[in-house]
Amino acid sequence: MTPDKSIGRLSLYRRILNTIDDDSRRHIYSHELAAMAGSSAAQVRRDIMIIGYSGNPNRGYDIKELAESIGIFLDDEEGQFAALIGVGNLGRAILAYFSGRRPKLKITAAFDIDPKKYGRVIHGCHCHSFAELPVIVQKENLSVGIITVPAAQAQNTAEALIKTGITGIINFAPVRLKTPPNIYVEDIDMTMALEKVAYFARIHENGRLTH
Numbered sequence: 001m002t003p004d005k006s007i008g009r010l011s012l013y014r015r016i017l018n019t020i021d022d023d024s025r026r027h028i029y030s031h032e033l034a035a036m037a038g039s040s041a042a043q044v045r046r047d048i049m050i051i052g053y054s055g056n057p058n059r060g061y062d063i064k065e066l067a068e069s070i071g072i073f074l075d076d077e078e079g080q081f082a083a084l085i086g087v088g089n090l091g092r093a094i095l096a097y098f099s100g101r102r103p104k105l106k107i108t109a110a111f112d113i114d115p116k117k118y119g120r121v122i123h124g125c126h127c128h129s130f131a132e133l134p135v136i137v138q139k140e141n142l143s144v145g146i147i148t149v150p151a152a153q154a155q156n157t158a159e160a161l162i163k164t165g166i167t168g169i170i171n172f173a174p175v176r177l178k179t180p181p182n183i184y185v186e187d188i189d190m191t192m193a194l195e196k197v198a199y200f201a202r203i204h205e206n207g208r209l210t211h
Contacts, residue, residue: 007074010070011070026063071104083146084110085112099125113129142164143167158171168183
C-alpha cells in the first residue's frame with residue numbers, strides 16, 4: 001500500500017503544477033518542484049516513481065503530463081462521491097470551497113438534523129435529513145464521509161457512516177474517533193493547529209525559538 005504521506009505529497013505536487021501559469025514553460029526539475037512543495041528533490045523523485053512516471057534527465061518533468069499522471073493515479077476513473085454531515089458554518093464553507101474543484105471527486109450529498117435545511121440546495125449540494133443517510137449513501141454510491149458536527153455528535157455520526165459502508169472519513173470535530181482498522185480517518189483539528197501556530201509565533205516574536 002502506498003504510504004499516506006506520499007499520497008498527500010502527490011496531491012500537493014498536482015496542485016502546484018496546476019498553478020504554474022506560464023505558457024512559455026513546459027518542464028520542471030525535481031529540485032524546483034521540491035522547493036515549491038517544501039520537500040527535497042530526492043523525495044519528489046521517490047514519490048513520482050510510485051506513479052510510474054519518469055522525466056527527462058535534461059529537461060525534467062513535463063508539467064502537463066506529470067499533473068495528468070498524478071491525476072490518473074489518485075483519482076477513480078469513474079469518480080468518487082462524498083457525503084458531508086453537519087451543514088453549519090464550517091460545513092457550508094467546505095461545500096463552497098470544494099464546489100467544482102475536482103470533477104472526479106465531489107461532495108454530492110449533505111445531511112443535517114435541522115428540518116429547516118432539508119430539501120435545500122446549498123452551494124450546489126442537496127441537503128437531506130440525517131435519517132436518510134443509509135438510503136442516500138447506497139443510492140448515490142458515496143464512499144467518503146466528511147464530519148462537521150459538534151464533538152459530542154462526532155462518534156455517533158462516524159458509526160452511522162460506517163454502517164452504510166463508508167470506508168473513508170474526514171473528521172473536523174475536535175475529538176478522536178474510535179473506528180475499525182479498515183476505516184481510514186483523517187483528523188483535521190483546527191483548534192490544535194491554531195494553538196500550535198500561535199505558540200510558535202509567540203516564540204519567534206520573543207526571539208527564543210527552541211526545538
